[in-house]
Every structure is written in structure tokens, then in C-alpha cells.
Amino acid sequence: MNLKELSQNLGLSPTTVSRALNGYPEVSEATRQRVLAAARQHNYRPNTRAKGLATGQAMSIGHVIPISRQDAMVNPVFGDFIAGAAETYARFGYEMILSTVADGDEADVYRSLKARGAVDGIVVHEVRREDTRLELLGEIALPFVVHGRSSEYDGEYSWVDVNNRSAFRRATRFLLDLGHRRIGLVNGDEEMDFAWRRRRGYEAAIMEAGIAVDPALCSSAQMTDAHGYRSARAMLGLPNPPTAFLSASLISALGIHQAVQEAGLTMGRDISIVTHDDALSYLQNGGDVPIYTATRSSVRQAGRQAASLLIERIANPDAPHRQELLEASLVVGRSTGPAPA
Structure with a gap:
């Protein structure tokens, strides 16, 4: 039809x-x-080619991922974000172009996409605290929206982000209220802005409780089950080990859980675990009663909102930038309990 x-x-x-x-x-x-x-x-379905010819637009949105971060493309968080964004693109007749590029070539790729008119806008992923991509995209006048934020970039730009600092401060306070005083943080790569903000939330709650932050209880790397396992195993081997863990992702929490079991401990009794799970479609946190106590925010919804903001910017490039900060909820599961005596 x-x-x-x-x-x-x-x-x-x-x-x-x-x-x-x-x-x-x-x-x-x-x-x-x-x-x-x-x-x-x-x-x-709208005829994208005909619409593009009529409007002078490519009717395409670009997602560019450096090879060094291509593991993100198989992460359920990335998959859910893309799924949410794709729903919005389809509704407005846009197609999605997903590219991996060699490290160091990103700037040339963005300039090429702009010069060729290959895309009408870009969604920026894996945002660093100091991220030169934002200034570049502004200079070449290629509309963009950021999934996350860049703390060290002072320019105006549109973004969608979860309140990571607030979420991890709340999760840490929850564990403190249960009597835990040795809380291990298994974080993401802290070059990434989201992980840096999560570290700040964790540290704020610890210091508010009058406890010194122990560097031996903090680790950061790309969020994998192997990272969770290695970090938890090392912390559990300390002379004064943690009684609880705060994990940056459900994937890392699975590794933490494995280390806890190998140490002969029982999750929820001997060791508590709180994770950020992003309400993932393909990695469920149990059924009606969650396995893990978690800070929860739908990354699929973030994808929908980021896509909507970008399509608005493409239609009105001179309009004021918009920012949307999503709050995470805390859902109590079976992985937490009072600190052991």
C-alpha cells in the first residue's frame, strides 16, 4: 500500500x-x-528514498563505534538502546547506519558523513569525561544527541542520561542502612563519564557515613563478568574483606556472584550485592521477585527519547538544546540482607 x-x-x-x-x-x-x-x-512504510529526494535529506541516522569499544555492540545495554531508537526511527521514516571505525579515524568519518550527506544526524555513544567528538560535530554542523554526558565539555548540546551519581549514592546508602561498612565498588571504565559519576555517588554516600574511602575496595574496567569475578575475588581475599558489593552492571554482578559462591559464601546472607541492571530485555533480573537488588532505568526508553530529540534537532537545528535526565528506581531483590555480625 x-x-x-x-x-x-x-x-x-x-x-x-x-x-x-x-x-x-x-x-x-x-x-x-x-x-x-x-x-x-x-x-x-514510508518510501524513505522518495521522502529523502523530496526533502533533500538522507533520512538516515548514524551510530559510529570505535573498534576499541566494539565490545559495546554485543552488550545487552547497547542492544536495548538501539532497539528503542530504531522504534522511533521507523515511526518517522528514518533508517539507521551502524559503523565501526579504526581508533583515531572517528573525526575523518564524521567529516565524510557530513560532506557526503550520508546521514542527517549522529547519536554519540560511550561518552568520555573529556570527549572531543562533541566540539567536532558542532564545528561541522552535523546534528547530534549524546547518550550520556561529558563533564569536561562546556558547550551546549542535547543529551539523554540517567542520574548515575544519584543512583549509586542511593544504592550505597541502602547498603549502609543494612549495616554494611565495607562495600566494594565494581565499576565500569572510569574514563567513561557515566562510570565517573557512579564513583562520585558511591564516594559521597561513604563519606557522608563518616567512613574513609578505601581504594582497595574500588575497581574499574569494561563491564564484563570476568571483570566482576576478578575484582570480587581479589577483594574477598583482603585481610578485611567487604560484606557487600555495588556493581555497575548485571553482567559484572554475575561474575561477582560466581566469586562469592567459590568463596563458600551465600549471597543475601554472608554477602550482599546491589547492581545497576538497566531493565534489560535480554538479560532478565529474575521474575516477580528480582534476584538482585538493583537500581533500574530503562535503556530502551532512553533510546526512544534520544532518537526523538535528534529528529527534533534535524527538523529545527537552531532550536534550543534539550536535556533529559532520567531517574533510576531502587528495586529490592534477594541479593541483599543485613551485614553479618
Whole structure:
């Protein structure tokens, strides 16, 4: 079914149907929902090539990942974000271009994408505290939205991020309230802004409780089960080991759990674990009662919101930048309990 046939079926003009599908504000919400329902029913998809020729746009969004970080592409967090973004792209007739590039070539790739008109905008992933990509994208006037934030970049830009500092401060305070005083932090790579913010939240709660931060109880690396296992095993071997762990991801928490079991300890009784799990679609945290106590924020929803912000910027590049800070909830599972006597 093409646009003309869909319009005839609805008894509306092709212009009205097109504007409803593309989110124009002058179309009433009732009409928009009616058009979207009919499009789903008849499996209608906009002709991206025709739309691009009509508007002068590529009708594509780029996601560029350096080879050194390509492990992120098989991480369930990345997969859920992309799935959420893709839902929004499809609704507005955009396609997604996902590229891996050699380290050091990212700047050239962005310039090439801009010069060739290959994409209309970029979603920036794996954001560092000092991230030169943001200034570059601004200089070449390629619209972009950041998944996360860059603490050391002072320019204005649009982003979607979870309140990582608040989430980890709250999780640490939860463990402190249970009587834990030796809490191990198994963090992500602290060159990344999100992990740095999580470290700040953890440290803030520890110091507020009048406890000195022990560097031996803090580790950071890419979030894998192997990193979780090695970190927990090393900390459990200390003369004064932790009674609880705070993990930056559910994947790392699985490694921590393995180390706890190998040490002959029982999770939730001898050792408590709190993780950040991102409400992942393909790595579930148990059923009705979660396995792990977790700070939870939907990364799929973050993908939807980032895609919407970017499409707005493409349509209105001179509009004020927008930022969306998502708060994480704390969900209590079976992995936590009072500190052992």
C-alpha cells in the first residue's frame, strides 16, 4: 500500500496523512493516532528514498563505534538502546547506519558523513569525561544527541542520561542502612563519564557515613563478568574483606556472584550485592521477585527519547538544546540482607 492508497482508505488528504506520520504539531492527536493505527494495520512504510529526494535529506541516522569499544555492540545495554531508537526511527521514516571505525579515524568519518550527506544526524555513544567528538560535530554542523554526558565539555548540546551519581549514592546508602561498612565498588571504565559519576555517588554516600574511602575496595574496567569475578575475588581475599558489593552492571554482578559462591559464601546472607541492571530485555533480573537488588532505568526508553530529540534537532537545528535526565528506581531483590555480625 502506498501513501495515496492509505489516504483514500482513511478519507484524508495525502498531505494530512504524511504530516500525521511525521509528527507535525498541526495534526490533531486523534487524527495522528487514527493514521498510525491504519498504517500498522496495512503494514504501510514510508518510501524513505522518495521522502529523502523530496526533502533533500538522507533520512538516515548514524551510530559510529570505535573498534576499541566494539565490545559495546554485543552488550545487552547497547542492544536495548538501539532497539528503542530504531522504534522511533521507523515511526518517522528514518533508517539507521551502524559503523565501526579504526581508533583515531572517528573525526575523518564524521567529516565524510557530513560532506557526503550520508546521514542527517549522529547519536554519540560511550561518552568520555573529556570527549572531543562533541566540539567536532558542532564545528561541522552535523546534528547530534549524546547518550550520556561529558563533564569536561562546556558547550551546549542535547543529551539523554540517567542520574548515575544519584543512583549509586542511593544504592550505597541502602547498603549502609543494612549495616554494611565495607562495600566494594565494581565499576565500569572510569574514563567513561557515566562510570565517573557512579564513583562520585558511591564516594559521597561513604563519606557522608563518616567512613574513609578505601581504594582497595574500588575497581574499574569494561563491564564484563570476568571483570566482576576478578575484582570480587581479589577483594574477598583482603585481610578485611567487604560484606557487600555495588556493581555497575548485571553482567559484572554475575561474575561477582560466581566469586562469592567459590568463596563458600551465600549471597543475601554472608554477602550482599546491589547492581545497576538497566531493565534489560535480554538479560532478565529474575521474575516477580528480582534476584538482585538493583537500581533500574530503562535503556530502551532512553533510546526512544534520544532518537526523538535528534529528529527534533534535524527538523529545527537552531532550536534550543534539550536535556533529559532520567531517574533510576531502587528495586529490592534477594541479593541483599543485613551485614553479618
